[in-house]
Amino acid sequence: MNRPHDKPSPGQGDGSRGWATTRRQFLRGLGLAGAVSVLPRSSTIMSVSADTVQRTDGLEEWGRDAQSLTLNVNGRAHTVKVQPRATLLEVLRYDLGLTGTKSICEHGACGGCSVLWDGRAVQACLCLAIEAHDHEIITVEGIADDPRFVPLIESFCAHDAAQCGFCSAGFVVRAAELFLRGRSLARDEVRRELCGNLCRCGAYTKIAEAVTAALARGGAA
Ligand code: FES
Ligand code: FES
Known part of the structure; x- marks a missing residue:
């Protein structure tokens, strides 16, 4: 199904900016990075049933105290x-x-691992899943499907704000929190706001430019 934000943005595909990466290609790249990162862990899983997960490395056996939990994601x-x-x-x-x-x-x-937790970016590796009950969680996939964030994703693409792209999802989520506040920030302020996210490739300058430009275009509030 086509969504309004799947339409190419002005300047894309017409060669006018020498820039051909679409928002969808950008996000597909993030998904590939995710597939790579899941391999080491999933390769240790031997069998899965309703109550237990047996791991071949013998380090863990999940399930004896498993609880049913409903998450809003x-x-x-x-x-x-x-x-x-x-x-x-x-x-x-x-x-x-x-x-x-x-x-x-x-x-x-x-x-x-940043996700939006009731509109605030948090590090999901530091949160217990059971704490998330009754809270609204939005991942980078949710941001990708939300038309409010189209200008933000487009700005990441237009500023070429990634090299390997492995850190990009975390930066997009953190930037989405800033975007929801609905006010523009100077680039130095943006850099300070993003200081909790690390990029091994050192793409900080372009990431800050992308977020600054997106906020200047107008946030999602
Ligand atoms: S994986 Fe959560 S902060 Fe690095
Ligand atoms: S673009 Fe490679 S880690 Fe940030």
Whole structure:
């Protein structure tokens, strides 16, 4: 189904800016990065049943204390059975298959796992999934499907604000929080606001330019 924000933006595809990457290609790239990052963990899973997950490495056997939990993610209710110690990051990636949320440091240091929690960007690796009950969670996939954030995604594409793209989902989520505030910021202020997100490729300058330009165009509020 075509959505309004799937339409090419002015200047795209006409060669006028020498810039051909579309928003959808950009987000597809994030998904590929997610697929790579899930491999080491999923490769340790031996069998899955309703109550247990047996891992070939013998380190964990999930399920004895599993609880049923309903999460509101990207506007949909998802009921999952999880261990009380499961992080929101684990449930998003491994139970709901939302691999746009990256698992990188798992210690709250990189911002790659950022999600919107009632409109605020939080690090999902530091949150227990059971804490998210009764809260509205939006992942980068939800942002991609929300027409309000089209100018933000377009700005990331137009400013070529990624190299490998592995950090991009976290930056987009953090920028989405700023975008929801609905006011523009100077580039130095944007850099300060994004300081909790790390980029190993050092694409900070273009990321800050992209976010600054998007906020100048007008936020989502
Ligand atoms: S994976 Fe959560 S902050 Fe790095
Ligand atoms: S673009 Fe490669 S880690 Fe940021």
